[in-house]
Amino acid sequence: MGFFARREGQEEGRSDDLARIEAGGIPAGAEERLKALGSGGSLFTSGLSVKEFALLGRMGPQPLAQVMGASVVRTGWQYLPALDPAPVAMPRSSAWGGRYGMGPSATGYQLSNPYTEPSLAQVRSYKWHATVVCELDTLSDAWNLARRRAIDRLTEEALQVGADAVVGVHLHRSDHDLGSGTIEYAVSGTAIRVPGSEAAQWPILTDVSVQDYWRLRSAGREPVGLLATSEVVFASPPISTRLRRARQLAQNQELEELSRGFHAARDTIRARLLGQVSDAHAEGAVGVEFAHQVHREKLAVASSLTGTMRRGWRLGRLGIPYKVSGGSDVERRGWVITMHAAGTAIRTVARQTSPQVKTSMRMRST
Amino acid sequence: MTDYNPQSLEGIPESGVERLEQNRQGLYTSDLSVNEFLLVTEAGFDPVGLVVGSSIFHIGIQVAGPTQSRELDTLSQAMYSARHLAMTRMEEEADQLGADGIVGVRLDIGRYEWGPSMAEFIAIGTAVKHRGGELHRAPNGRPFQSDLSGQEFWTLLRTGHRPAGMVMGSCVFHVGRRGPLRTISQTGRNVELPNYTQALYQARELAMQRMQTEAQELGAAGIVGVSLSERSHGWGSHVIEFFALGTAIVSTGEEKKIEPPVAVLDLNDPRS
Numbered sequence: 001m002g003f004f005a006r007r008e009g010q011e012e013g014r015s016d017d018l019a020r021i022e023a024g025g026i027p028a029g030a031e032e033r034l035k036a037l038g039s040g041g042s043l044f045t046s047g048l049s050v051k052e053f054a055l056l057g058r059m060g061p062q063p064l065a066q067v068m069g070a071s072v073v074r075t076g077w078q079y080l081p082a083l084d085p086a087p088v089a090m091p092r093s094s095a096w097g098g099r100y101g102m103g104p105s106a107t108g109y110q111l112s113n114p115y116t117e118p119s120l121a122q123v124r125s126y127k128w129h130a131t132v133v134c135e136l137d138t139l140s141d142a143w144n145l146a147r148r149r150a151i152d153r154l155t156e157e158a159l160q161v162g163a164d165a166v167v168g169v170h171l172h173r174s175d176h177d178l179g180s181g182t183i184e185y186a187v188s189g190t191a192i193r194v195p196g197s198e199a200a201q202w203p204i205l206t207d208v209s210v211q212d213y214w215r216l217r218s219a220g221r222e223p224v225g226l227l228a229t230s231e232v233v234f235a236s237p238p239i240s241t242r243l244r245r246a247r248q249l250a251q252n253q254e255l256e257e258l259s260r261g262f263h264a265a266r267d268t269i270r271a272r273l274l275g276q277v278s279d280a281h282a283e284g285a286v287g288v289e290f291a292h293q294v295h296r297e298k299l300a301v302a303s304s305l306t307g308t309m310r311r312g313w314r315l316g317r318l319g320i321p322y323k324v325s326g327g328s329d330v331e332r333r334g335w336v337i338t339m340h341a342a343g344t345a346i347r348t349v350a351r352q353t354s355p356q357v358k359t360s361m362r363m364r365s366t
Numbered sequence: 367m368t369d370y371n372p373q374s375l376e377g378i379p380e381s382g383v384e385r386l387e388q389n390r391q392g393l394y395t396s397d398l399s400v401n402e403f404l405l406v407t408e409a410g411f412d413p414v415g416l417v418v419g420s421s422i423f424h425i426g427i428q429v430a431g432p433t434q435s436r437e438l439d440t441l442s443q444a445m446y447s448a449r450h451l452a453m454t455r456m457e458e459e460a461d462q463l464g465a466d467g468i469v470g471v472r473l474d475i476g477r478y479e480w481g482p483s484m485a486e487f488i489a490i491g492t493a494v495k496h497r498g499g500e501l502h503r504a505p506n507g508r509p510f511q512s513d514l515s516g517q518e519f520w521t522l523l524r525t526g527h528r529p530a531g532m533v534m535g536s537c538v539f540h541v542g543r544r545g546p547l548r549t550i551s552q553t554g555r556n557v558e559l560p561n562y563t564q565a566l567y568q569a570r571e572l573a574m575q576r577m578q579t580e581a582q583e584l585g586a587a588g589i590v591g592v593s594l595s596e597r598s599h600g601w602g603s604h605v606i607e608f609f610a611l612g613t614a615i616v617s618t619g620e621e622k623k624i625e626p627p628v629a630v631l632d633l634n635d636p637r638s
Contacts, residue, residue, distance in 0.1 A: 018560055018564050021560045022558075027564065027571060033575060033578070043581055043587065043589070044587070044588035045574070045577070046590055047594075048590055049518070049590070050514055050518035050521050050591060050613075051518065053522075053525065053590045054521045054524065054624050055624075057525050057622060057624065058622070058624045058627070063588065066574070068570060070563060070566050070567055070570070071563050072563045073557065073558050073559065074557055075556055076554050076556045076557075142556040145556055145558065146558070149558055153567075174596060178603065178604065182559065184562075184566070186566075214627065215629070218629075356628075357629045357630070357631050358629065358630050358631070359630070359631045359632075359633050361632070362632065362634050
């Protein structure tokens with residue numbers, strides 16, 4: 001097996017590749033291989049099934065290469081939104097004002113002190129009576145970052161191979177156990193080129209199969225691009241609700257916060273997808289698929305302390321980490337709903353009648 | 367791998383030789399479904415027998431430093447050689463039957479309780495032979511292998527291509543952990559982890575590259591149906607096997623015979 005011997009150059013290439021990855025690019029080896037595939041060399045690779053390959057051959061475009069992209073992201077700390085600081089009125093001119101460094105105000109009184117923690121009554125009411133349904137922005141951003149990086153790399157590979165489009169893009173969230181809070185997004189698809197066409201400036205990505213691509217084309221539509229987004233929502237019932245549910249265990253009851261959480265997540269995703277459709281100058285989206293997972297989590301509320309005194313780990317002067325804990329440690333138990341959606345934006349190229357549909361009935365007995 | 371000897375019966379037990387002898391007299395076994403059987407026959411091929419190859423492999427041990435991202439070549443080699451042995455044995459059986467090739471190949475890995483560091487690699491398929499005596503073997507003269515079903519085989523022949531062989535690439539990779547200082551300095555924010563990304567990327571790339579090299583050696587025109595799988599065969603969380611498997615195809619030089627597709631609405635309900 002000759003190709004196991006090609007190992008000597010690997011270590012030197014690694015640091016170079018690492019720099020390319022950090023810049024959001026693809027490794028040099030991949031670039032070389034794809035350029036060779038795209039230059040009309042001896043061979044193509046594809047993730048197409050035989051039926052897709054046959055149909056593509058009938059339509060005209062040629063498969064060039066299987067392209068992919070991946071990104072591993074470590075999520076940051078996620079806190080629930082901070083409670084409002086307790087409304088404390090105090091005279092500006094007193095020694096208090098001077099100590100806390102407050103600016104002048106028209107009335108001479110500062111109504112709310114940015115350095116005040118929420119009062120105990122506020123914390124109690126938050127714990128016992130407030131239903132929390134909110135977006136977890138750090139986690140949403142992490143998923144969106146990972147997916148965007150992976151898709152960027154896929155696009156980069158498609159550009160290297162000189163493709164017009166990438167069909168059958170498969171988004172795939174792998175769960176390698178690489179450490180807590182690590183998420184991985186991987187995408188793959190088959191780059192194709194229409195013979196005779198000039199190389200597209202930007203390859204069109206679509207997650208439809210070649211069969212669907214054919215159906216769209218014969219209906220006078222064409223895919224414009226891939227739509228995808230992720231959203232993470234936290235839903236948590238207050239203690240009073242939890243106690244009530246425990247008392248009424250035998251009864252059917254709706255878990256309102258979960259219903260609301262799912263609704264909020266779907267709503268946000270739908271709005272974002274609509275935004276992406278209009279950004280892509282498309283008419284609509286087809287084949288949008290939702291996927292979600294739910295797990296239980298305990299999350300802390302961000303401290304209302306501002307600036308450098310935020311809760312969390314800090315580095316001391318000597319580089320030794322220490323922990324700053326806010327005055328009011330409030331934690332909520334609840335469900336984290338992670339929802340992903342992906343689809344394809346389409347537009348009309350030629351207004352024509354839908355293809356003629358024949359009906360058939362199989363005579364099999366099963 | 368030594369040079370291939372078509373007369374070699376190495377690795378095939380005596381009873382297997384007997385069974386193949388029976389097959390050669392006209393009696394055949396196959397794991398094709400009825401639909402597959404009809405289409406393979408329609409394409410001008412006859413099944414000649416079920417062929418099996420198997421290899422039980424002891425997989426060696428290899429460790430990498432905890433923060434080191436690199437290929438574990440001993441393990442890669444093991445996964446590779448074991449599959450190759452199983453596939454070559456299956457091919458030898460097909461060769462004994464005088465078959466042109468094997469369709470519907472399934473590659474499985476079995477792990478058993480009696481041997482935690484052992485794995486059985488099994489390849490099973492149905493050997494087929496062209497009725498008209500036309501030789502359809504791979505360019506190197508060996509029977510072709512393909513994981514295509516009967517339906518796919520028929521469709522592929524219609525596109526003016528035929529399978530040349532199954533090609534694969536395997537890479538067992540150790541994804542290095544991050545050093546503690548780096549972990550602390552990056553904590554709290556969303557960050558892409560370039561070393562993990564690069565490691566996974568490199569591993570996939572190696573697997574794809576090896577598959578491509580195999581196809582080039584076969585003189586193939588292309589590879590269809592590539593499936594990329596990532597599995598950890600009980601090596602711990604940071605050691606992952608990337609395995610790419612596809613079917614290499616060559617052109618037959620014949621014209622394409624695919625009719626324009628017609629949209630059909632099936633009036634059967636899924637359950638009726």
